[in-house]
Amino acid sequence: xxxxxxxxxxxxxxxxxxxxxxxxxxxxxxxxxxxxxxxxxxxxxxxxxxxxxxxxxxxxxxxxxxxxxxxxxxxxxxxxxxxxxxxxxxxxxxxxxxxxxxxxxxxxxxxxxxxxxxxxxxxxxxxxxxxxxxxxxxxxxxxxxxxxxxxxxxxxxxxxxxxxxxxxxxxxxxxxxxxxxxxxxxxxxxxxxxxxxxxxxxxxxxxxxxxxxxxxxxxxxxxxxxxxxxxxxxxxxxxxxxxxxxxxxxxxxxxxxxxxxxxxxxxxxxxxxxxxxxxxxxxxxxxxxxxxxxxxxxxxxxxxxxxxxxxxxxxxxxxxxxxxxxxxxxxxxxxxxxxxxxxxxxxxxxxxxxxxxxxxxxxxxxxxxxxxxxxxxxxx
Amino acid sequence: xxxxxxxxxxxxxxxxxxxxxxxxxxxxxxxxxxxxxxxxxxxxxxxxxxxxxxxxxxxxxxxxxxxxxxxxxxxxxxxxxxxxxxxxxxxxxxxxxxxxxxxxxxxxxxxxxxxxxxxxxxxxxxxxxxxxxxxxxxxxxxxxxxxxxxxxxxxxxxxxxxxxxxxxxxxxxxxxxxxxxxxxxxxxxxxxxxxxxxxxxxxxxxxxxxxxxxxxxxxxxxxxxxxxxxxxxxxxxxxxxxxxxxxxxxxxxxxxxxxxxxxxxxxxxxxxxxxxxxxxxxxxxxxxxxxxxxxxxxxxxxxxxxxxxxxxxxxxxxxxxxxxxxxxxxxxxxxxxxxxxxxxxxxxxxxxxxxxxxxxxxxxxxxxxxxxxxxxxxxxxxxxxxxxxxxxxxxxxxxxxxxxxxxxxxxxxxxxxxxxxxxxxxxxxxxxxxxxxxxxxxxxxxxxxxxxxxxxxxxxxxxxxxxxxxxxxxxxxxxxxxxxxxxxxxxxxxxxxxxxxxxxxxxxxxxxxxxxx
Numbered sequence: 011x012x013x014x015x016x017x018x019x020x021x022x023x024x025x026x027x028x029x030x031x032x033x034x035x036x037x038x039x040x041x042x043x044x045x046x047x048x049x050x051x052x053x054x055x056x057x058x059x060x061x062x063x064x065x066x067x068x069x070x071x072x073x074x075x076x077x078x079x080x081x082x083x084x085x086x087x088x089x090x091x092x093x094x095x096x097x098x099x100x101x102x103x104x105x106x107x108x109x110x111x112x113x114x115x116x117x118x119x120x121x122x123x124x125x126x127x128x129x130x131x132x133x134x135x136x137x138x139x140x141x142x143x144x145x146x147x148x149x150x151x152x153x154x155x156x157x158x159x160x161x162x163x164x165x166x167x168x169x170x171x172x173x174x175x176x177x178x179x180x181x182x183x184x185x186x187x188x189x190x191x192x193x194x195x196x197x198x199x200x201x202x203x204x205x206x207x208x209x210x211x212x213x214x215x216x217x218x219x220x221x222x223x224x225x226x227x228x229x230x231x232x233x234x235x236x237x238x239x240x241x242x243x244x245x246x247x248x249x250x251x252x253x254x255x256x257x258x259x260x261x262x263x264x265x266x267x268x269x270x271x272x273x274x275x276x277x278x279x280x281x282x283x284x285x286x287x288x289x290x291x292x293x294x295x296x297x298x299x300x301x302x303x304x305x306x307x308x309x310x311x312x313x314x315x316x317x318x319x320x321x322x323x324x325x326x327x328x329x330x331x332x333x334x335x336x337x338x339x340x341x342x343x344x345x346x347x348x349x350x351x352x353x354x355x356x357x358x359x360x361x362x363x364x365x366x367x368x369x370x371x372x373x374x375x376x377x378x379x380x381x382x383x384x385x386x387x388x389x390x
Numbered sequence: 391x392x393x394x395x396x397x398x399x400x401x402x403x404x405x406x407x408x409x410x411x412x413x414x415x416x417x418x419x420x421x422x423x424x425x426x427x428x429x430x431x432x433x434x435x436x437x438x439x440x441x442x443x444x445x446x447x448x449x450x451x452x453x454x455x456x457x458x459x460x461x462x463x464x465x466x467x468x469x470x471x472x473x474x475x476x477x478x479x480x481x482x483x484x485x486x487x488x489x490x491x492x493x494x495x496x497x498x499x500x501x502x503x504x505x506x507x508x509x510x511x512x513x514x515x516x517x518x519x520x521x522x523x524x525x526x527x528x529x530x531x532x533x534x535x536x537x538x539x540x541x542x543x544x545x546x547x548x549x550x551x552x553x554x555x556x557x558x559x560x561x562x563x564x565x566x567x568x569x570x571x572x573x574x575x576x577x578x579x580x581x582x583x584x585x586x587x588x589x590x591x592x593x594x595x596x597x598x599x600x601x602x603x604x605x606x607x608x609x610x611x612x613x614x615x616x617x618x619x620x621x622x623x624x625x626x627x628x629x630x631x632x633x634x635x636x637x638x639x640x641x642x643x644x645x646x647x648x649x650x651x652x653x654x655x656x657x658x659x660x661x662x663x664x665x666x667x668x669x670x671x672x673x674x675x676x677x678x679x680x681x682x683x684x685x686x687x688x689x690x691x692x693x694x695x696x697x698x699x700x701x702x703x704x705x706x707x708x709x710x711x712x713x714x715x716x717x718x719x720x721x722x723x724x725x726x727x728x729x730x731x732x733x734x735x736x737x738x739x740x741x742x743x744x745x746x747x748x749x750x751x752x753x754x755x756x757x758x759x760x761x762x763x764x765x766x767x768x769x770x771x772x773x774x775x776x777x778x779x780x781x782x783x784x785x786x787x788x789x790x791x792x793x794x795x796x797x798x799x800x801x802x803x804x805x806x807x808x809x810x811x812x813x814x815x816x817x818x819x820x821x822x823x824x825x826x827x828x829x830x831x832x833x834x835x836x837x838x839x840x841x842x843x844x845x846x847x848x849x850x851x852x853x854x855x856x857x858x859x860x861x862x863x864x865x866x867x868x869x870x871x872x873x874x875x876x877x878x879x880x881x882x883x884x885x886x887x888x889x890x891x892x893x894x895x896x897x898x899x900x901x902x903x904x905x906x907x
Binding site for chain 2: 073074075077079107109112113114148151154155158159161171174175262265266269
């Protein structure tokens, strides 16, 4: 790289660093998002898991004291109906419960609850499971009391072999986390990209720069490099903070593990680099196209929807298979496979990374051309 | 779901080999220090090489790590015959640095830890959130060169009259069929295997959970490798000072407690006012002569002969005492038997048939080497007081003569002196290891707490909040904060009042009112 370019990169970085507030603004995302995500998961875990002592409403509890006692041993009790921690789940024990039970018939209990209420779902399932357990246990003992081996009641024994690993069980959450990390490269460099293009033009320093004996290529490369460096700094920060913050979330309560390990960080940095370069090119290009700083901001926000969509499509697995060949979504999917401990889809990763770099190159050429046009340089 | 229930019901394991002659008596009268086990009828983890590999164990869908190590059958001859010791690592949910793990040791003696993985997983679910759990098939059990005694088998276990057996002959036959030096299958050799597995897996410290006979292994671990241990939980304690053959009195005690419980329970007492005399009546009748009748086979439904002997009757009831759920059926079963209906007894007896669990050869190696030889005249006299004690002494006298195990040193029976944080759990209603045994084990433990769960039987952690206490102990690494209060929570369930219900049976008048409502 020629000295001129290095000098210019230094100039860009010094320029950017001078405005500390806007530097920080760019990095807030990188620092804040992992923390916010963790906060969200903390709340989510609290909401989704059934409380250790589950209080529900039991009607006619005296009709089936043994059942009530069994449920209590499973941590499910009859709570005060006005108390705040009593869940909105009602168990009604029918009046003829004991009579039917004594005759060897099925005794009826009615479970009233709103199954669409996500916060209750785990508790409802837990209650159902406990009731089934009770019923199964009594059924077995009823058979034994009649001289029959309870195994005859289980003609099929299903042995499930789940191929998921603790890491792959966390796929959904990791997909979301990886998405926010990839997105960090877009956000972290954004301010600098706008400032160094539309901003410079507004301050009239762009024309000054162009009047120096440097080629437009050198200017474009310097700007892209500076923005990419910022993007990568953002990514590194996000990764480091994620590594720290995610280890504090009690994932094990959901039955899986989420960890950001060294391998993942390295992988993410390698895969993230082409994305960062493309993000820099895209943002610079759009900003140059805009007439003013404010306009650039609006455009970029809109343009950023595209990578956002691609990232979402990849992490939620909602799009057709073709997205695994596209930029961003392809890399993201490869990353998700990597975290899940599966084989890395190298072809897809190579194709999508090449695509990414090709787009970046195209945009760079576009920028280089546009800097020769007075319309762009003076924002006419 | 049903399977889950069922495993709970299958709680006592020993009867696995009721079909096989040599085992029959040993099982009905075996030391029976088994834990509530899952039904174990499968090819569990298949680990062929020494390398660790992903595998599945019966009843759990999750991937585990399985492996095995080669150890000499006889540690005195390191270059002699090698045997494979199989283990399974149930990984923690939270990634850990692999410095600590919990080793769960099964009972029996002769139960496979791996075959009981499901039960351990359920009970240790909280521990597993943060710690790996290791299960090792102790030498002679499960997949680790099992010493099974597979006899000729019977057309029907129900038709057998146990008193026709010649234990000596059958034991000899079993011994001849085994390709192993049975003298090497005692607890001390197995302990070396355990430590070798720990080193192989690279854990610096272990938390131990031993249940039933597994508590002996855990105590030996405390004695021989204290530096490898972080904490120890002994559940259903067999103190070193105690011969397991003293179990006869514990069984008698558990029967008395059951009768007492029923008498103190209004519903049970009203329904079965003469429980004690019913029991004595049936027992006396069967002691005279077995009752022979035709019954549908519990599994096939075909008519078959039932030779109801005293051994079957008392053995079934004894096994039913192991788990709270089957225990609740006992008063009904006794009452029906007194009235000539042997269905409930047949059902309880059938729970044991075919339910593999105890490797009787390994059982004999342990009991003959470590328990039989140290019976003092006083203990013999005391043990002879109970039916089970008498029968057990008779059986082991014959089988141990064949097995010819060298006796362990006298120092084996010394109490364990240790300051490792140790939690001891005993169930008040335990028909195998009564709370007094836990007290005995406490003698020289300087950093230990002994909790008695008033409503638990054998295997306290499976039936109460004992498992939470273990998780707490593992997390804190100290017994200081442990509190027994939650163990006293009244989890007692009703007794079965007829073949269908545990709730008060409504009278006709009650029923009318209910219908009118």
